[in-house]
Amino acid sequence: MKRIKYIIWVLPVLALFISCKKEKKEPITPEIVEKIVHKLPEINNAVLESSVIYEANIRQYSKEGTFNAFTKDIPQIKQLGVKIIWLMPIFPISETNRKATGGDFAYKIEDEAERAKMLGSYYAVSDYTKINPEFGTIEDFRKLVKTAHDNGIYVILDWVPNHTGWDHVWITDHPDYYTQNEKGEIVDPTNPETGESWGWGDVADLNYDNPEMRREMIEDMSYWVADEGVDGFRCDVASNVPTDFWEQAIPQLRVQKDIFMLAEAWQPELLEGDLFDMAYTWEGHHIMNEIAQGKKNVSDLKHYLEANKTKYASDDILMNFVTNHDENSWNGTVKERMGDASEIMTALSYMLPGMPLIYSGQEYGLDYRLKFFEKDSIPKTKGDTWTLLEQLGQLKNTHPALNGGKEAANLTMVDVENPNILIFEREKGEDKILFIGNLSKEKQEVKLTISGGFSDYQSNENVNLEEGEGLTLAPWEFKILIKK
Numbered sequence: 001m002k003r004i005k006y007i008i009w010v011l012p013v014l015a016l017f018i019s020c021k022k023e024k025k026e027p028i029t030p031e032i033v034e035k036i037v038h039k040l041p042e043i044n045n046a047v048l049e050s051s052v053i054y055e056a057n058i059r060q061y062s063k064e065g066t067f068n069a070f071t072k073d074i075p076q077i078k079q080l081g082v083k084i085i086w087l088m089p090i091f092p093i094s095e096t097n098r099k100a101t102g103g104d105f106a107y108k109i110e111d112e113a114e115r116a117k118m119l120g121s122y123y124a125v126s127d128y129t130k131i132n133p134e135f136g137t138i139e140d141f142r143k144l145v146k147t148a149h150d151n152g153i154y155v156i157l158d159w160v161p162n163h164t165g166w167d168h169v170w171i172t173d174h175p176d177y178y179t180q181n182e183k184g185e186i187v188d189p190t191n192p193e194t195g196e197s198w199g200w201g202d203v204a205d206l207n208y209d210n211p212e213m214r215r216e217m218i219e220d221m222s223y224w225v226a227d228e229g230v231d232g233f234r235c236d237v238a239s240n241v242p243t244d245f246w247e248q249a250i251p252q253l254r255v256q257k258d259i260f261m262l263a264e265a266w267q268p269e270l271l272e273g274d275l276f277d278m279a280y281t282w283e284g285h286h287i288m289n290e291i292a293q294g295k296k297n298v299s300d301l302k303h304y305l306e307a308n309k310t311k312y313a314s315d316d317i318l319m320n321f322v323t324n325h326d327e328n329s330w331n332g333t334v335k336e337r338m339g340d341a342s343e344i345m346t347a348l349s350y351m352l353p354g355m356p357l358i359y360s361g362q363e364y365g366l367d368y369r370l371k372f373f374e375k376d377s378i379p380k381t382k383g384d385t386w387t388l389l390e391q392l393g394q395l396k397n398t399h400p401a402l403n404g405g406k407e408a409a410n411l412t413m414v415d416v417e418n419p420n421i422l423i424f425e426r427e428k429g430e431d432k433i434l435f436i437g438n439l440s441k442e443k444q445e446v447k448l449t450i451s452g453g454f455s456d457y458q459s460n461e462n463v464n465l466e467e468g469e470g471l472t473l474a475p476w477e478f479k480i481l482i483k484k
Contacts, residue, residue, distance in 0.1 A: 040149040042258040043084075043231050047154070048277065048317065048355070048405035050397045051083040053262075057325055057360040058087065058135050059119070060376045067140040071147050078151045080363060080386075081393020084260065085148055086234045088325060089122035089158045090141065092132050094165025097202045098124065099373050105201070106373075117374045122158070123236060124165035124202045128220040145229055154231035156260055157224055161217060162240045163189050163203035170213070171204060177213035179205040189240070208242045218249045225256050232260035238276065239265035246275050262319065271316040277406075278317040278355060285321055288348065291439050292341035298422045298439050302413060305352070315406035320349035321357035328359060329372045343388060344437050344478045350392040351426065351435045351480070353411055354404045363389050395457060395480070400428040414450055421446040421473070432483035433457075438473035445472050454481035 054077055062069035067090075077085070098120035100106040106118035119134065131138050148155045164170060170177045171186065178186040189198050189205040206213060224230045238246070251274055253259055263276040266283065270276045287304055290296040312318070321327075322345050323334050334342045349356045361370065361378035365385040370376045396402050403409040409428035416423055420440040426433045434454060438444045451467040457480040465481075473479075 040152065040154070043154045043260045044258060045406050047083055048260070049400075049403040049407065051355050051405070052081040052350075052393050052396055053084040053086055053319065053355055053357050054080070054082040055086045055324060055357060055359045056088065057370070057378075058090065059122070060370050060378055061360050063377050065134065065375060065377075067136040067144045071140075071144045074144075074147050074151055074153065077363075078153060079393075080358060080389050081397045082153060082358065083397075084154045084156060084231075086156050086262065087158060089125060089160055089236075090132055090135060091122075091125045091160075092127050092130050093120040093122065093134075094124045094126040094167035094202065095120075096166035099202045101371060101373050103199075119374055120165075121202055121373060123160050123163075125160050126165045126167040127169070128164075128217075129223055142228065149229075154260065156232040156234055156262065157230050158236060159221060159233040160236045161206070161245075162237045163200065163205050165202065166204055168204070170216075174213065177207055177210055177216075179207045192240070208245055214245055214248065217245075218252055221249065221253060222256060225253055225259060230259075232262070232277075234262040234264065235276075236264050238263035238270060239267050243269060243275075246270065247273075250275050268312050268316065271312065278319050281318045281320050281354060284318070284352070285327075288322065288345045289337050292338035292345060294441065298419055301422065301439075305411070305413075314408070317405055317408075318354040319357050320352055320354045321359070322346050322349055323359045323362055324357060325359060325370075325372075328361075328366070329369050333367055333369060334362065335367055340441065341439070341476045344439065344476045346385075346388060347392060347435075347478055347480065348437070350396050350402065351424075351433075352404075353408045356392070356396065358389060391458060395433075399431055399433060399482070401426040401431040401433040403428050416446050416449060418444055418446040420444050423450075434481040434483065435478065436471070436473070436481070437478035438476060441475045443472065443474055445470055447471075453484040455484055456480070457482055 056070060058067060058070055059065045061073075074085075098106040098118060100109060100115075100118040106115050106120065109115040109118065131141055135141075145155050175186060181187050186204050187197075188201050188203055190196060191198055208214065221233065235241075250261060254274065260278075261276040262278045263270045264280060266279050266281070271279055284301075284304055287296055287300055291298075291301065308318070322338065322342070327337070331337065334346075338345050363386050364379045364381060365383050366378055370378070401409050409426045409431075412425045412427065414423035414425060420438060420442070421444055422435070422437045422439050423446075424435055426435070434450070448465055448467060448469050448471055451465050454463045454465065455461070456463050462484075463481055
């Protein structure tokens with residue numbers, strides 16, 4: 001990650017601050033800078049090595065559905081080892097063609113009360129520089145960012161660069177900013193391979209052949225970094241936007257301060273050079289789902305991990321997850337997809353190279369699909385899932401053997417005869433962690449090929465392993481052992 005001193009982006013703000021005062025201008029000193037900027041150091045590689053990222057669905061996080069309701073819980077979210085908060089889009093949502101539950105348009109609902117319940121998709125943005133009033137005010141947002149920073153947590157925004165809602169001012173003022181058909185009509189996004197609509201009728205496709213649109217897009221992103229102090233972006237359908245736009249935009253954003261860039265994509269080219277820092281492990285996620293469902297096995301996971309060594313560079317970061325907003329709402333809860341394998345798959349998302357994700361509600365064992373286009377809320381009762389995530393977060397934060405950033409810890413597979421047993425070691429320096437897991441719904445026995453003294457992370461008991469001894473594991477049972 002490029003290192004640029006934060007004073008660069010502070011200077012314009014500082015000049016404006018000083019010019020508004022009648023007294024004599026003070027010289028620019030580190031002390032003055034310290035008073036204006038957040039005290040949290042800019043995000044850096046050392047932070048990313050041990051980070052857990054949290055996806056915040058502000059609308060559904062609380063009954064209030066506001067920034068303030070989320071902000072008050074930031075200190076306890078910190079307890080889960082979270083170092084980055086990703087806010088789902090915080091921008092105003094277009095009224096025109098607003099989506100409703102069931103996938104149709106809200107305007108087709110005749111009952112006015114029912115129609116009013118349809119709040120639309122966060123991803124149908126009507127203004128990139130404003131706050132959705134549903135969530136609160138810009139002052140409320142600033143309080144959220146400051147509270148996160150005060151707790152040592154960075155904040156990134158969910159950015160929607162591929163399309164806007166139909167109410168965006170560009171629709172009327174700059175129709176040339178959008179993709180148009182042969183009749184000159186603005187169209188919704190289409191699949192580049194088939195030319196058919198994705199079915200996202202609530203948004204209009206942006207035209208990246210237009211350099212002025214690109215310039216304004218970068219200006220809008222820069223506002224949140226330079227003026228509001230955010231620490232980066234998660235970019236929606238990043239691979240649908242030309243890579244040369246990211247080559248143009250990201251270096252300009254990094255000049256202002258060090259930022260963290262997450263691509264909702266898997267393509268390795270988006271992680272090259274000074275572009276995105278992290279991408280999605282969609283393939284790995286699907287393999288975990290299919291192992292839980294009995295459709296794939298340990299060998300499939302091993303082949304995937306081995307292929308990643310050549311597909312991605314050693315400093316590429318992948319985001320591991322068992323759920324997110326798309327998976328929960330459209331494909332099912334963790335329990336629906338993974339059943340009794342939920343805990344071991346969650347543990348794997350922390351143990352494998354990369355950065356683990358927690359999605360709002362996951363920490364409370366959310367067991368239903370959140371509504372996407374209208375108000376809903378998550379449970380707030382701490383149980384086994386909270387305890388597991390708190391343990392895993394502490395482990396991730398404190399053990400270099402689980403480093404998953406640009407200088408990730410080594411992963412070494414341990415060969416065993418039982419094809420349902422996964423054993424691997426993570427190691428960095430003197431720190432070593434062993435994972436042993438039964439990736440099947442049947443009880444399994446395995447003859448160990450390793451030996452040594454360990455501490456069981458979950459029970460805190462001492463464990464001595466001897467080569468050749470037998471070990472029995474219940475269905476989906478796993479052990480996390482720290483080398484003594």
